[in-house]
Amino acid sequence: MDIYTGMESRITRGEIQEKLHYQPETEVIFVIKGHIEATVSDKVYILNKNDVIVFNSGLLHGMNVDRDAIICVVCYSYNMLSDIVHKDDCLFYCNSVADDIHSYRNLREIFREIVYQHVVLPHKTQCLLHGLLYKLLDCLVENFLLEESWDSTKANDADARMRQIFKYIEQNFRYNASLSGLAESMYMSASTLSRFFKKQTGVYFAEYINQMRLKYAFRELLYTDNNITRIASDSGFSNLSVFNRTFREHYGMSPTDCRKIKKTDIQKKEKEEQQLLKELREIGGIYPEKQIPSGITVEADVTAGEIYDKKWNKTINVGSMNTLMLANIQYHLVYIVENLGFKYARLWNVFSKKMMITDGIHIGNYNYDKVDMVLDFMVSHKIIPFLDMGARPDTAVRTENIVLYFEDENVQFKSREAWEETVSAFIHHIVQRYGEPETSKWIFELGYDIVHDIRCYEDEDYNYINAFQHLYKTVKEAAPAAQVGGPMGIAGLKSGSVAEFLRQCKDIQCVPDFVSFILFPYRNVEKNGEVKYLRSTEPKMEKETLEEINALLLREDIESKIYISEWNSSISSRNYLNDSCFRAAYIVRTLTQLWDCVDMICVWMASDWVSNYFDTNGIANGGNGLLTKDTICKPAYHALSFMNSLGKYFISKGNNYIITSTDKKSYYILCFNY
Template sequence: MKKYILKLFIVSAFANGETDRICLLKCSGYLLDRRKMLYFLYDDFSGERTVEMNLKEKDFDLTFQMGKGENITTVLNDIKLIYILSGSMDVSVGTENFNAGAGDFFLLNVGQSFGWKSREDCLYACLKIRYGLFTENLGMPYLYFICSTVRGDMNADIYQRVFQVLSQLVREYTAAPGTPGFRRETLWYSLMDILVRHCLFHRPESIENIEISQRMILVMQYVCANYMKNLSQDEAAKTMYLSSSAFSRWFKKQCGVNYGDFVTRVRLTHSVEDLIFTNKSMTDIALDNGFSNASVFTKVFRKHYGQTPTDYRKGHTSVQEVGNDLIARVKSSPEFLKIRSRTAVQKVRVVQADTDQGTVWEDCWNQGINAGDAADLLSARIQSQILTLKENLGLKYVRISNIFSSRLRLRKEHSVGPMNFDGIDGVMDFIISNGMHPFIDLCDREHVVFLAMNEFLYKEQAEGTFLTADELFQVLTDMFRHFVGRYGVREVSSWLIECWYDDRSRRVVGLDENYGVIFREICSRLKEAAPGIRVGGCGLELGISEQHFREIAADMVESGGIPDFITMYIYPYAGLRSQISDFDYTVEKLRLCRNILAQYHLEDLDIYVTEWNLSVSSRNYYNDSCAKASMLLRHVSSSAGCGRMFMYSVVSDLSSNYYDSSKLLFGAPGLMSKDGLYKPVYYALWFLRQLSGKLLACGPEHMITVSASGVYQILLFCPKALNYKYFLRKEYDIKPSDLEGMFEDNAQIVLNMEINHVPETDYYMKCYILDQTHGSLLDQWMSMGLPEGLNGKDIEYLKGVTQPGLIFRKISAAQGRLLLKETMELHQIKLIQIYPS
């Protein structure tokens, strides 16, 4: 086995004042023995160390090959699986002959002879798994698999399992040729697991129990598993439980050649493969395949093939990898195009609903919106976008923060004398005059534009608005007396107030005071000014601050400051790790909140989620995608009935404006772009608003309601979990074009739906469609080439073309049932409305 010198470099990375060690390993695509790998990862050393290690032969390989004519017959030395992408080939495997066309795949065992010929260009994927990987891990010296679509010996379930892994591997190797990845290794081991569990045909317990005439394949497998070693005849004879002389005679009789000649042929077969399909040097090829040096290899090779290895490499290029050109041909092949939509990778769901059952549907997701700093609402652009959302989503509350900010010119420094209410009156006038109510976040909050959790593009420190609790109480009392005088006690009593706790600085409204005491006094003063006003707190993300929440709940009970409702934030993070692909994150945090409240006898309080999103980042193009919209609905469906109000954060991308935000989209989390264009997540909330009446069914890809007038609304969505590629990147480093390859699968979901006890009549069915083709601003912008500097006419054009698709058709109910079948594509959302014709 070839030896390599592997250098390990230790690099220091400083985070939070601590040093983390990182090992950078480069092994030219070879896999290390895992026990040795772990030893060096955990060995406590620094600086540079040179270590001599034995590296295994490459365990897995997938190459795309194309050829016309005839391929020489070879004896196989590793497990191979051939998957035809286009064209066809006549195949010979041992004594068996068959034809394989596009879509077929077949497995070739070690020790079998294999050859093919084709009258046209045949494009295929050749997957190789090192035979020793099976024997080493299973402890079985000899293995034989049956896995083929051309022999008719695979049942449908096994076929689908193999095809799913096979198609994902092909996609992986075409998406980023030559780039390794954890997902690839996972897929390879999944394929091996399927083969061992379902396709393993021959696993002898003892060679002694096998007839001598049947042992030839086992000898070949022994040689193929160990060809790179010194394979003496004596060792081979021992494995067959024969003497060396008896083994020699038997082998010559069975195979027609001497044992030594057979070993040489196996080594030469591997050498030929390396010559054609790799750029290895002659020395590397010789050592990797069991020859003592390059000179011996060249001499043996010339004897068998009549030419040197170098000349052979030059003359045999008809079937080989040809880089990007071949990858392009693979992507345009008929079989590759079927991979995305093949029924073998569809997931089928059965959905049943009954109009005689169900619960009252309440839209908790469009009652309010998080608008950010109060001072931002003095902007005409923000006001225009809020009014658009109010009209289309039916907003009742607008949540604002930092009402004491110096940007509103309320008072000079820390004076508690006469105050200038013009700024805050302008904000309140806008909200109230347009039929909405303020939801005020009492806080002293810093202004932040997040890149990722604990990483900031821009951060403006909190102002330190109050020096003492008495100053806070006096300013708050005077302000709300002013509000009552200006808007009336009835209006102010309809407001909602949140007293936020800053878990980073452990302060409340900027003061280092006991939360329960401060909250009780605030609540008392506000209710004195407007008795009907509702006050709650404390606005924590339980994935990060569960212990702080428990402490505050205890403070509230101990101080007697019981809130009218509880507020919390939901951003899917656990510590600094994103949990965006945890479909149940939202509902689990709501249940955790409810359980903690129950421990303090507060379980009857309403829960208001006053900040709600899937990412804190303001520079993450996932925010602009259909993928986020579909995922958002998945979180909604799992948490229906668990909260009183969810306030999406935030209204507009304008909240994240900075020097780098001149493009149409820049990864901000708003429902609307800075130019007022709707993003997919806006349409997700608009679709939700169309649901009404009674909730008949709710599941991971659907919600079904029926209105009092007998209109059925069916909201369907096809969310996909993000894969490791997303989580290995910084959120702000992801480009729009990167998103396509960042999901666990692209399988369609087929929903077979049945609604029972419906009037037997004819119906109209109206279907809105949101996907990457219909209604996606990001995808439309990408199709235009991501242009910058768009003018007013360009924006108007985009408004017109980024709307959901719309389809009408007629359907009928029979025997009191409505039957529908919908196929959902990747990230797609459909709103289906069914009403009597």
């Protein structure tokens, strides 16, 4: 034990056999190799490689170390612990074999650093090693220190008394330690205390005091150049003759001879330690994780920044229009818009049965009560509607081909005339209610669900282009600045049908303001008229798909914008990766790839409430939302928040990083691991 710091660390090899005993120090054992048998009170534990155990001061314990085992031992003196923790009794429950509550990862890592310093990086001073011993103690205090109430519930009277005795000895052995003074403080007679101490330790109190003084003096002889007289005085002996006599009785030689002989032994021991350290270097497994070289070096020209457009914080998908009548989804939408800065909220199934606008048969006398409730809410909160005027089912899927529930909630328009009149009346209603300046900000889309082949109306000669032409002309007549687009094609599937749609739009002079697609990391396989989804393993699948779309528009001489209406890492609404950091990393990685080849990316989606069902009774259920039902922000939410925090000027990006800057030359670097 270092008499000045009250700490010590050493690496030793068995064979060690310690009988049950008490000691004033707190001892921490870390098994580097092999296994040891540790006894605490009446319980025996077998510790293997990387196990940790604490032998508390004043508690009965013993240890048997195998011949080939190697352990790291760290000791803290009683006085040192009391001064640091400001408690008289510092007891730790630290036993990696028996404890299944605490995590021992940090403790093991600190021990590896300590061993690493012993073995690989010995420094000129002990400063770094002492720092690691303090770090280890801090970890013990913060995570394994027992409450004061433990003493009265779990410790026996003998252990409690022995800790009190050791406290007294540690504080007084170098001075005037007396059995009578200790007995008085413990409300015992000196004879009773003497018998108790002899029973617990095997030696009488005065003999133990002499052992402590001799141990202190022995270290002084070996590791200092102090003269014998001073050592005798500092150790607590009354005079030099008493010290010489006691020392000779115990060690069989004088203090002067001991200093000469033992220093030679120390040199021999140091050679043995060097051999042990060499062995440790060879067996490996001692290196702390953070010492392993890793990482990448990036050089970027910080003077070459350019302004870029954040394509990801414009539109958030919300759900069917009727879902926004729910207070929970309204609250979640406002929360996300206020905190993540989304400008648009995308809704679909405007003409669903639940909105009760029409029955799809009769023309006129439309009921806009529920529509007005939803749109009034959005406009009042300065959230701009992005309305998909097409039809789709209300559904949730567990896997690519397993559907949880499916409901066709849309009104079945019995004729083209009924649908067109309903659309015209709806557009004129919202322009009249909210005004042309407001509705000119809105986005209208006519999505076509190619998977389920859901059409806007019943007609033997149905053609999607006719429905799109009507929506386009109706919106442009009422609010010319409003955006109209489609067809919400599945990226990578039937590109020929999208090309045909664009050619037809040119022919009828209804070129969309934007061409919309949905994008998920799946390969879409069409077999016997049925579309199947297979997870793509291509790392740049999304990037390559967008490049194909850009090439398509270039071939067709179309200057429309490209909107990804729906985008996520999974189509499933019961995929726990949606709740994980995997999705967050996917979002950042994919946005890094896509932001220069698309005009808008609509995140899928706002809230887990949209896919609520009887099986969603947990805190997180694998839903697509950025928020759980309880408004817990998922990692995906934080990924978008990090992206929003990037600077105004783009400097550089790579497979794992984005570098940006601000006007004030502050640099924002976002790193990710996907």
